[in-house]
Amino acid sequence: MTAETTDTAPQTVYLADYTPFGFIPEKVELRFILDPHATRVLSRIEFRPNPQASDRRFFLHGEGLKLIAASIDGAPVTPELTDHGLCCEVPEGPFVWAAEVEIDPAANTALEGLYMSNGMYCTQCEAEGFRKITYYPDRPDVMSVFTVHVEGPYPVLLSNGNPVDSAEGHATWHDPWPKPSYLFALVAGDLVARSASFTTMSGRHVALNVWVRPGDEGKCDFALEALQASMKWDEEVYGREYDLEVFNIVAVDDFNMGAMENKGLNIFNASAVLASPETSTDANYERIEAIIAHEYFHNWTGNRITCRDWFQLCLKEGLTVFRDQQFTGDMRSAPVARIENVIALRGRQFREDNGPLAHPPRPESFVEINNFYTATVYEKGAEIIGMLRRLVGENGYRKALDLYFARHDGDAATIEDWLKVFEDATGRELAQFKRWYTDAGTPRLKVTEEWDGDAGRLTLHLEQTTPPTPGQDQKPPRVIPVDVGLLNPNGDEVVPTTTLEMTEARQSFSFDGLASRPVASVLRDFSAPVILERQSDSAERAFLLAHDTDPFNRWEAGRTLARDVLLGLVLRDEAPSGDFIDALARVAGDDGLDPAFRALALRLPGQDEMAQALSDAGVTPDPTRIWEATEQLSDTIAQRMRPLWERLHTEMEVTGPYVPDAEGAGRRALRNTALMALSRCDGGAAARAQFAAAGNMTEQLGALSSLLATQTAKGEVDAFFEQWKHDRLVMDKWFGLQVMQARPEKAAEVAEALTAHPLFDLRNPNRFRSVFGALAGNAAGFHHPSGKGYGLMADWLIRLDKLNPQTTARMCSAFETWRRYDADRQQMMTDALRRINAQPGLSPDTTEMTARLLP
Ligand code: PHE
């Protein structure tokens, strides 16, 4: 009796079709007898009928499983098998289902279900991976208490919950908290731990372990500290206490995503947990801290309260991203964190919302749920929570969250449940607000001003429109919180930040009693994920860059100025004004400002952002021209401010032992920014010196980036390789940087050459992304008119799909902007997509993505 997965037409699942499962598993007992090619999984599940359900068909999901035996109440049964699971006749009352299946973890290159990574066994079950481990109702609203026995000749055997007993070759784990199967995890192998402990607010001791391959023990301390900080923060800010005796984290080399919140046993991509000053940059440290926090916070928002179905994914993800962003803001600089989040949101989510993959944070249908772990579900999902918090205030938010935890602990909940707790806790009606969850697309917010000098009144006229998105033509107005502050011409704040609540398509708001015409600072702190359209001259922008009391808008003013300067260069070959350079120099040289903020203010808008800005203005963007203009502007800025770069490069040096804190990171960021500019003037001399003297990876990689960007690297690329070839995570940087910094006409060539490198590994998602993620991110290189970038990307996505559909499908988004471009590029991009789509045996994941991307 075998049921092998074969290619069948992918099926669409609809939110509207939700029905509960007919049976409740009271208890699940699993026994794993591990073997690389023939692992046996024995399951024993006590089911009883679900009184809430009408459908009594007993269907269990199962994919790629070899069924050895099955029984009900001890009597052997012969279920009806399909490619997706099994059906069986069952008794009317409670019964015990038992099954034995065989699986082949060593052959599992998709990295879903039970697989092997560098000799170690690990699992990935979200979203629908558990069905590749055994037959089960693999859906998030089916929750149960699991006991797991693991057997195999390995020193470390882990699963969820608390350890019950263990001896050589076997271990038993019990997780007292009912959970859905997507939170199941198992790890086995030759692992070592770094350990610490945490005492919870009610005085319970929790053992904390970070498990790694021998040799990586020295890279665990930062993760342990971040974990302790997260546990404390969740107690202090949300009143949430941890609920097991142990919290295990495992670092895995081969992983499709960043990390996974399995109950009590988080599994991490090694890149999201291992850190050392020599091998990790400040940005790596910041990301690790955020991901550790994110996965830990899921213990309440995701695990204790989970999702009814996968349409509700943003219920756990949006909220947990919001929480990790709050945490980062508290641990580091809140304004800097906010600016970084908005840059990421615009770069990924706005882009997604503006193209063929646009979808609501809560979609209505999908073919492959893995394709919906998107920037919209995560990052826009988080922005929605931020707007809610702004609208109900800090106290209202805390009351609503307390009610959410009290009312829904142990539930598999919905977006409706979530909004209802806000309504009940704050008395606010949220029917219109709900559109943020159900409607796709980024609203455009147009703002015009009217000044009545006699009355001392400033009126802001606001108008919102949202362009149509696939499947949604009509976009009714949304609730948009618009934070506004008014400044006097001398820079004093005359009206502090006020939240204007826009609910109509057009609306006006007035401020009275003003002695003179103020300057308005609109959409402070980026209070809503919208595109602000506001005519304002460069003098006003320079004023806000110099004086705005809202740090986000201060940065935004500089960003908008830079964008206009770049647009002028691209469209009219207009040289940057001296005013712009002066304004930039003032911020860069202002020692009263946080260095991290100054580094951000000096970062020019990205080339993809410029392409979108041109497209929004009705101009077909030419990526080559954008690249040239960006280079030209960077050269101008570098040369005109050279003494400042020299000063900053000297003064921002951090001496003494490396500490990965926000202060040091800010100084190093500004120093590397200065170095990049300096390298445009000095032939790479300063960068070469920094490379040679570097005491940490931030300095070393900053120097190498500068050298590559200015084509002044000599032996450094090879030297870096020789120094770090034994370290996978550092090698990912080495691969990525060369592609990222390649000239447009060279990018595809460089990427192709790297795929032939002995250390290139198609099976390792980090390595694949280091080359092809970098190629997609090198806008002028990827979009080079030769079409080589497109062709190479398609060739390799086709190869990867045979091994790893999930990562392949995600990376198809490299092509999502094709509509922006000229006819030739459109043709080449859609040809590439069609070529992928037409591959025989293409995975459902990639089939769905390419179909959605194509016209
Ligand atoms: N749930 C994980 C997170 O947000 C992401 C993930 C999804 C990981 C699917 C693996 C597979 O932290």
Ligand code: ZN
């Ligand atoms: Zn998450």
